[in-house]
Amino acid sequence: MNNVITLTGVTRVLQSEEIPVTLVSDASLTVKAGEFLGIRGTSGSGKSSLLYLMGLLDQPTSGRINIAGIDVSTATEKVRQETRLEKIGFVFQFHFLLQEFSALDNVMLPMRRLGKLSDADMRTRAEKLLVSLGLEGKTRKKPGQMSGGERQRVAIARALANAPMVILADEPTGNLDSKNTAAVIDIFRKLAHETGVAVVAVTHDTEFATKTDRNIVMKDGKIVEEQ
Numbered sequence: 001m002n003n004v005i006t007l008t009g010v011t012r013v014l015q016s017e018e019i020p021v022t023l024v025s026d027a028s029l030t031v032k033a034g035e036f037l038g039i040r041g042t043s044g045s046g047k048s049s050l051l052y053l054m055g056l057l058d059q060p061t062s063g064r065i066n067i068a069g070i071d072v073s074t075a076t077e078k079v080r081q082e083t084r085l086e087k088i089g090f091v092f093q094f095h096f097l098l099q100e101f102s103a104l105d106n107v108m109l110p111m112r113r114l115g116k117l118s119d120a121d122m123r124t125r126a127e128k129l130l131v132s133l134g135l136e137g138k139t140r141k142k143p144g145q146m147s148g149g150e151r152q153r154v155a156i157a158r159a160l161a162n163a164p165m166v167i168l169a170d171e172p173t174g175n176l177d178s179k180n181t182a183a184v185i186d187i188f189r190k191l192a193h194e195t196g197v198a199v200v201a202v203t204h205d206t207e208f209a210t211k212t213d214r215n216i217v218m219k220d221g222k223i224v225e226e227q
Protein backbone atom coordinates (compact mmCIF):
# COMPACT_ATOMS: atom_id res chain seq x y z
CA MET A 1 0.00 0.00 0.00
CA ASN A 2 1.08 3.56 -0.63
CA ASN A 3 2.28 5.76 2.17
CA VAL A 4 0.15 8.85 2.49
CA ILE A 5 1.84 10.46 5.51
CA THR A 6 5.25 9.70 6.94
CA LEU A 7 6.46 11.43 10.09
CA THR A 8 10.11 10.97 11.00
CA GLY A 9 11.27 12.10 14.42
CA VAL A 10 8.81 14.96 14.55
CA THR A 11 9.04 17.29 17.54
CA ARG A 12 7.14 20.48 18.24
CA VAL A 13 8.28 22.74 21.05
CA LEU A 14 6.59 26.02 21.92
CA GLN A 15 9.45 28.43 22.51
CA SER A 16 7.17 31.37 23.20
CA GLU A 17 6.40 30.12 26.71
CA GLU A 18 8.57 31.12 29.67
CA ILE A 19 9.56 27.50 29.98
CA PRO A 20 9.52 25.79 26.54
CA VAL A 21 6.57 23.38 26.22
CA THR A 22 7.06 20.16 24.25
CA LEU A 23 3.77 19.33 22.55
CA VAL A 24 5.03 16.43 20.42
CA SER A 25 8.27 14.59 21.05
CA ASP A 26 10.16 12.51 18.46
CA ALA A 27 7.07 11.07 16.77
CA SER A 28 7.56 8.66 13.89
CA LEU A 29 4.58 7.21 12.07
CA THR A 30 3.44 6.01 8.67
CA VAL A 31 -0.16 6.22 7.47
CA LYS A 32 -1.08 4.16 4.42
CA ALA A 33 -3.78 4.63 1.79
CA GLY A 34 -7.02 2.93 2.78
CA GLU A 35 -6.05 2.74 6.43
CA PHE A 36 -8.34 3.71 9.32
CA LEU A 37 -6.01 4.75 12.14
CA GLY A 38 -7.06 5.72 15.65
CA ILE A 39 -5.12 7.98 18.01
CA ARG A 40 -5.90 7.52 21.69
CA GLY A 41 -4.50 9.03 24.86
CA THR A 42 -5.55 11.07 27.87
CA SER A 43 -6.41 14.76 27.61
CA GLY A 44 -3.27 16.84 27.13
CA SER A 45 -1.19 13.95 25.76
CA GLY A 46 -0.58 15.73 22.44
CA LYS A 47 -3.14 14.09 20.16
CA SER A 48 -4.44 17.33 18.64
CA SER A 49 -0.91 18.70 18.33
CA LEU A 50 0.15 15.60 16.38
CA LEU A 51 -2.91 15.87 14.12
CA TYR A 52 -2.26 19.58 13.43
CA LEU A 53 1.31 18.74 12.41
CA MET A 54 0.05 16.04 10.03
CA GLY A 55 -2.50 18.52 8.67
CA LEU A 56 0.13 21.23 8.08
CA LEU A 57 -1.71 23.57 10.44
CA ASP A 58 1.45 23.74 12.57
CA GLN A 59 5.16 23.49 11.80
CA PRO A 60 7.50 21.02 13.49
CA THR A 61 10.50 22.32 15.43
CA SER A 62 12.50 19.37 14.11
CA GLY A 63 11.91 16.19 12.15
CA ARG A 64 10.40 15.58 8.74
CA ILE A 65 6.87 15.32 7.42
CA ASN A 66 6.21 13.76 4.05
CA ILE A 67 2.74 13.90 2.51
CA ALA A 68 2.02 12.04 -0.72
CA GLY A 69 5.70 12.05 -1.59
CA ILE A 70 6.20 15.76 -0.90
CA ASP A 71 8.59 16.77 1.87
CA VAL A 72 6.40 19.43 3.38
CA SER A 73 8.75 20.15 6.29
CA THR A 74 11.01 22.07 3.91
CA ALA A 75 8.31 23.28 1.50
CA THR A 76 7.24 26.89 1.06
CA GLU A 77 4.06 28.15 2.70
CA LYS A 78 2.41 28.17 -0.75
CA VAL A 79 3.15 24.46 -1.29
CA ARG A 80 1.98 23.69 2.25
CA GLN A 81 -1.30 25.54 1.59
CA GLU A 82 -1.87 23.77 -1.72
CA THR A 83 -1.12 20.40 -0.17
CA ARG A 84 -3.53 21.14 2.68
CA LEU A 85 -6.32 22.13 0.30
CA GLU A 86 -5.82 19.31 -2.22
CA LYS A 87 -4.70 16.33 -0.16
CA ILE A 88 -6.15 16.76 3.32
CA GLY A 89 -9.69 16.95 4.68
CA PHE A 90 -10.43 18.00 8.26
CA VAL A 91 -13.25 17.05 10.60
CA PHE A 92 -13.36 18.57 14.07
CA GLN A 93 -15.45 17.99 17.18
CA PHE A 94 -17.48 21.08 16.32
CA HIS A 95 -18.71 21.07 12.74
CA PHE A 96 -17.62 24.67 11.91
CA LEU A 97 -20.19 24.92 9.13
CA LEU A 98 -21.18 28.40 7.99
CA GLN A 99 -24.63 29.02 9.46
CA GLU A 100 -25.83 31.26 6.62
CA PHE A 101 -24.91 28.70 3.96
CA SER A 102 -26.87 25.64 2.87
CA ALA A 103 -25.29 22.19 3.25
CA LEU A 104 -24.57 22.27 -0.48
CA ASP A 105 -22.80 25.64 -0.33
CA ASN A 106 -20.78 24.56 2.71
CA VAL A 107 -19.53 21.50 0.82
CA MET A 108 -18.76 23.61 -2.27
CA LEU A 109 -16.55 26.03 -0.29
CA PRO A 110 -13.28 24.04 -0.44
CA MET A 111 -13.91 23.39 -4.15
CA ARG A 112 -14.32 27.12 -4.78
CA ARG A 113 -11.09 27.78 -2.91
CA LEU A 114 -9.25 25.22 -5.06
CA GLY A 115 -10.89 26.63 -8.19
CA LYS A 116 -10.53 23.59 -10.45
CA LEU A 117 -14.18 22.82 -11.25
CA SER A 118 -16.93 24.79 -12.99
CA ASP A 119 -19.82 25.93 -10.84
CA ALA A 120 -22.07 23.23 -12.29
CA ASP A 121 -19.48 20.50 -11.64
CA MET A 122 -18.93 21.71 -8.07
CA ARG A 123 -22.67 21.61 -7.47
CA THR A 124 -22.99 18.10 -8.91
CA ARG A 125 -20.06 16.83 -6.87
CA ALA A 126 -21.32 18.40 -3.62
CA GLU A 127 -24.79 16.96 -4.22
CA LYS A 128 -23.31 13.48 -4.82
CA LEU A 129 -21.18 13.64 -1.68
CA LEU A 130 -24.14 14.66 0.45
CA VAL A 131 -26.34 11.92 -1.01
CA SER A 132 -23.57 9.34 -0.41
CA LEU A 133 -23.64 10.37 3.24
CA GLY A 134 -27.40 9.83 3.49
CA LEU A 135 -28.32 13.51 3.26
CA GLU A 136 -30.56 13.45 0.18
CA GLY A 137 -33.35 15.96 0.72
CA LYS A 138 -31.18 17.99 3.13
CA THR A 139 -28.85 19.63 0.64
CA ARG A 140 -30.71 23.00 0.72
CA LYS A 141 -31.00 23.05 4.50
CA LYS A 142 -28.86 25.31 6.66
CA PRO A 143 -26.93 23.88 9.65
CA GLY A 144 -29.52 25.29 12.08
CA GLN A 145 -32.22 23.21 10.42
CA MET A 146 -30.31 19.94 10.83
CA SER A 147 -29.58 17.52 13.69
CA GLY A 148 -26.12 17.19 15.22
CA GLY A 149 -25.52 13.91 13.40
CA GLU A 150 -26.57 15.44 10.08
CA ARG A 151 -24.33 18.47 10.59
CA GLN A 152 -21.34 16.23 11.25
CA ARG A 153 -22.08 14.28 8.07
CA VAL A 154 -22.13 17.59 6.14
CA ALA A 155 -18.73 18.33 7.72
CA ILE A 156 -17.47 14.94 6.47
CA ALA A 157 -18.82 15.71 2.97
CA ARG A 158 -16.97 19.05 3.11
CA ALA A 159 -13.77 17.24 4.14
CA LEU A 160 -14.17 15.04 1.05
CA ALA A 161 -14.88 17.97 -1.28
CA ASN A 162 -11.49 18.03 -3.02
CA ALA A 163 -11.03 14.23 -3.00
CA PRO A 164 -8.26 14.26 -0.35
CA MET A 165 -5.79 11.44 0.26
CA VAL A 166 -6.34 11.64 3.99
CA ILE A 167 -9.03 12.75 6.41
CA LEU A 168 -7.82 14.03 9.77
CA ALA A 169 -10.52 13.98 12.42
CA ASP A 170 -10.11 15.43 15.92
CA GLU A 171 -12.65 13.85 18.29
CA PRO A 172 -15.23 13.80 15.48
CA THR A 173 -17.82 12.02 17.63
CA GLY A 174 -17.18 14.05 20.79
CA ASN A 175 -20.55 15.81 20.51
CA LEU A 176 -22.62 12.92 19.20
CA ASP A 177 -24.89 10.38 20.85
CA SER A 178 -24.08 6.67 20.52
CA LYS A 179 -26.25 6.15 17.43
CA ASN A 180 -24.62 8.99 15.50
CA THR A 181 -21.19 7.99 16.80
CA ALA A 182 -21.69 4.51 15.35
CA ALA A 183 -22.83 6.05 12.05
CA VAL A 184 -19.73 8.26 11.78
CA ILE A 185 -17.39 5.35 12.61
CA ASP A 186 -19.13 3.28 9.95
CA ILE A 187 -18.73 6.09 7.38
CA PHE A 188 -15.00 6.42 8.13
CA ARG A 189 -14.43 2.66 7.90
CA LYS A 190 -16.25 2.44 4.56
CA LEU A 191 -14.45 5.49 3.18
CA ALA A 192 -11.08 4.02 4.06
CA HIS A 193 -11.76 0.49 2.89
CA GLU A 194 -13.87 1.23 -0.19
CA THR A 195 -12.43 4.48 -1.55
CA GLY A 196 -8.83 4.17 -0.32
CA VAL A 197 -8.70 7.49 1.51
CA ALA A 198 -6.71 7.24 4.74
CA VAL A 199 -8.62 8.25 7.88
CA VAL A 200 -6.79 9.32 11.03
CA ALA A 201 -9.13 9.93 13.95
CA VAL A 202 -8.37 11.14 17.46
CA THR A 203 -10.84 9.63 19.88
CA HIS A 204 -11.63 9.15 23.56
CA ASP A 205 -14.26 6.59 22.69
CA THR A 206 -13.11 3.02 23.48
CA GLU A 207 -15.78 1.61 21.15
CA PHE A 208 -14.33 3.72 18.36
CA ALA A 209 -10.88 2.20 18.89
CA THR A 210 -12.27 -1.32 18.32
CA LYS A 211 -13.44 -0.35 14.82
CA THR A 212 -10.18 1.09 13.52
CA ASP A 213 -7.56 -0.98 11.68
CA ARG A 214 -4.81 0.15 14.03
CA ASN A 215 -4.44 2.46 17.02
CA ILE A 216 -1.60 4.47 18.39
CA VAL A 217 -1.54 5.76 21.94
CA MET A 218 0.02 9.06 22.98
CA LYS A 219 1.46 9.99 26.36
CA ASP A 220 3.31 13.21 27.23
CA GLY A 221 3.72 14.08 23.54
CA LYS A 222 5.19 10.68 22.65
CA ILE A 223 3.76 7.78 20.71
CA VAL A 224 4.06 5.06 23.36
CA GLU A 225 2.12 2.15 22.02
CA GLU A 226 1.20 0.86 18.64
CA GLN A 227 -1.27 -2.03 18.36
Ligand SMILES: Nc1ncnc2c1ncn2[C@@H]1O[C@H](COP(=O)(O)OP(=O)(O)O)[C@@H](O)[C@H]1O
Pocket: 014, 017, 021, 022, 023, 041, 042, 043, 044, 045, 046, 047, 048, 049, 050
Ligand atom coordinates in the same frame (compact mmCIF):
# COMPACT_ATOMS: atom_id res chain seq x y z
N1 LIG B 1 -0.72 27.00 22.57
C1 LIG B 1 -0.33 26.30 23.64
N2 LIG B 1 0.39 26.89 24.64
C2 LIG B 1 0.79 26.19 25.72
N3 LIG B 1 0.53 24.88 25.90
C3 LIG B 1 -0.19 24.24 24.95
C4 LIG B 1 -0.65 24.90 23.78
N4 LIG B 1 -1.32 24.01 23.03
C5 LIG B 1 -1.29 22.85 23.70
N5 LIG B 1 -0.62 22.99 24.85
C6 LIG B 1 -0.35 21.92 25.83
O1 LIG B 1 0.25 20.84 25.14
C7 LIG B 1 -0.23 19.60 25.59
C8 LIG B 1 -0.84 18.82 24.46
O2 LIG B 1 -2.03 19.43 24.03
P1 LIG B 1 -3.02 18.77 22.96
O3 LIG B 1 -2.25 18.37 21.76
O4 LIG B 1 -4.15 19.70 22.76
O5 LIG B 1 -3.50 17.45 23.74
P2 LIG B 1 -4.77 16.50 23.50
O6 LIG B 1 -5.36 16.81 22.17
O7 LIG B 1 -4.22 15.11 23.61
O8 LIG B 1 -5.72 16.77 24.61
C9 LIG B 1 -1.20 19.91 26.71
O9 LIG B 1 -0.51 19.80 27.94
C10 LIG B 1 -1.62 21.34 26.43
O10 LIG B 1 -1.98 21.99 27.61
Ligand SMILES: [Mg+2]
Pocket: 047, 048, 049, 170
Ligand atom coordinates in the same frame (compact mmCIF):
# COMPACT_ATOMS: atom_id res chain seq x y z
MG1 LIG C 1 -7.23 17.45 21.63
